[in-house]
Amino acid sequence: DTGVSQDPRHKITKRGQNVTFRCDPISEHNRLYWYRQTLGQGPEFLTYFQNEAQLEKSRLLSDRFSAERPKGSFSTLEIQRTEQGDSAMYLCASSLVSPGISTDTQYFGPGTRLTVL
């Protein structure tokens, strides 16, 4: 399968613990996005990378959240000192953007469901 993969698929943690999620994009894609989705809502943008550079962060991304994309390949999203309000589905998406391509179609992974007790 050559789609976007995410690990783990489910994570249950206690309030105050740190968690880290991993995303592996489609291999040739240079852009990688993180979104958060709560029940009954559409995904909300958190941050995105072009290659290894983090280009934009949402105001939703508090200082407890940090994302990295070393070497422009996989990405990790870490949440420190988790709170119950962090419970959500965390989605990763990737796209290919180049000078000759005007589209930026984002392909999503299966998501990581986080439950904070």
Add this chain to the structure above:
Amino acid sequence: EDQVTQSPEALRLQEGESSSLNCSYTVSGLRGLFWYRQDPGKGPEFLFTLYSAGEEKEKERLKATLTKKESFLHITAPKPEDSATYLCAVQASFMFSGGYNKLIFGAGTRLAVHP
């Protein structure tokens, strides 16, 4: 402020009963409007991208259309396997990022098709 509103929130259809889902949007500098399908517990699955008013795209029983203020997803003779949440999203351009970045999603329409 860029915004996407989808209606109805939920729609129940009988198998074979055609209908349309609506996506109204306000965005500065629309680069593209996207439709995704999302099954419970899974990530969104890409369906269509529309770029300019008057554009139409089709895939099996689905047809997406775009005007300057809204998009419609028409479902012709739906089957139970079409049951899912359909998400609409817009992409605006931001000069500093080179022109393309985040998607702004609506809350979705939950479609249930009964035999």
